[in-house]
């Protein structure tokens with residue numbers, strides 16, 4: 053087993069990994085920018101190294117600085133968390149060259165899934181159902197028109213290198229295609245340095261259902277059911293639950309097996325998520341994330357597993373302890389992403405935390421790096437905490453969520469907590485009757 057792991061991230065996910073290290077008797081190294089010198093992950097780790105100025109590009113995204121931090125501290129492995137370098141194949145390649153273990157899949161698998169066209173082709177070949185769309189990249193507007201007409205409108209133009217909902221544009225009719233195509237391309241060029249785009253049929257009322265998978269890198273793989281992440285704003289998840297109110301045990305077993313078989317065949321190592329849109333009983337693959345997801349705690353609650361521990365065991369060559377026949381879902385879990393943002397327009401609200409109280413009690417987990425007196429810097433993502441509740445069934449989880457939200461105190465900055473209080477009053481949320489468009493429509497008529 054590793055003696056020391058460096059965590060190339062910040063915020064709640066860095067804490068999540070440090071906690072797993074502590075339980076496994078592994079020393080942890082935090083890295084931080086100058087803006088994060090007082091951050092909780094620095095305080096909680098056994099050691100810390102400053103890797104640069106506030107700008108993420110010059111610190112948390114700086115491959116040479118992170119590798120130097122590993123060499124200085126003697127860390128043998130790096131956990132990337134999510135975001136930052138977690139899906140950066142060049143980073144993983146650099147670690148492979150320096151003989152530092154990356155806690156995650158191989159650079160080859162990251163590269164394969166990071167390019168969405170290659171990812172779709174791979175999944176089609178592995179028998180995973182995909183959204184109908186163009187055969188690979190679409191070079192120009194004339195080609196885009198041809199594909200869109202053959203599929204029928206509406207269509208969505210998406211960046212091959214996309215992520216975080218960027219470089220994605222809807223064309224409801226033929227007259228929107230020109231603008232959608234050129235703006236998707238320019239947004240993709242600006243965000244990813246790659247303007248290749250492809251076209252998909254735009255599904256009108258799907259749910260976002262994603263399957264948690266895990267591979268041992270030697271051809272064995274399991275699935276841990278699905279998460280429903282349909283409640284989104286600007287293609288970004290806001291509220292996630294497991295299991296999905298729309299999936300029954302037979303469907304779960306079927307799609308789960310398809311996904312586990314696919315990654316077993318690939319020889320995939322570590323945690324991954326296969327994302328689908330689900331409409332009228334059919335699954336359509338959209339992308340695979342080759343890392344731990346923000347919303348992994350709802351799966352941990354329902355399957356009673358520690359996914360970070362499993363990631364570390366597999367990366368250390370000790371194998372995966374999970375066996376498919378022992379992975380039985382139980383109860384219901386919900387996660388709310390608490391952001392430091394001011395409603396109704398979700399404007400970032402950085403600043404000093406005057407008071408912080410995390411909710412507790414039965415079935416409540418609060419993953420947050422906040423503390424009283426901490427100043428949320430303006431440079432990074434606005435996620436300040438994840439409130440996860442677990443209960444024996446969905447109504448219990450919803451009641452617990454209402455109770456836990458009532459206990460949460462974050463004074464000094466604005467947060468998205470009031471949004472969740474309001475959502476819990478909605479009959480559609482109470483019954484689980486929502487699609488990926490529900491929240492945007494609700495926000496339009498309620499703000």
Ligand code: ADP
Nearest residue numbers: 214215216217218252253254255260287338488
């Ligand atoms: P990203 O990598 O940028 O997050 P995804 O491909 O995962 O992009 O899509 C993010 C979200 O965008 C989905 O959860 C869904 O809400 C919406 N979306 C993506 N593809 C389609 C599609 N073909 N039809 C309708 N909505 C889509």
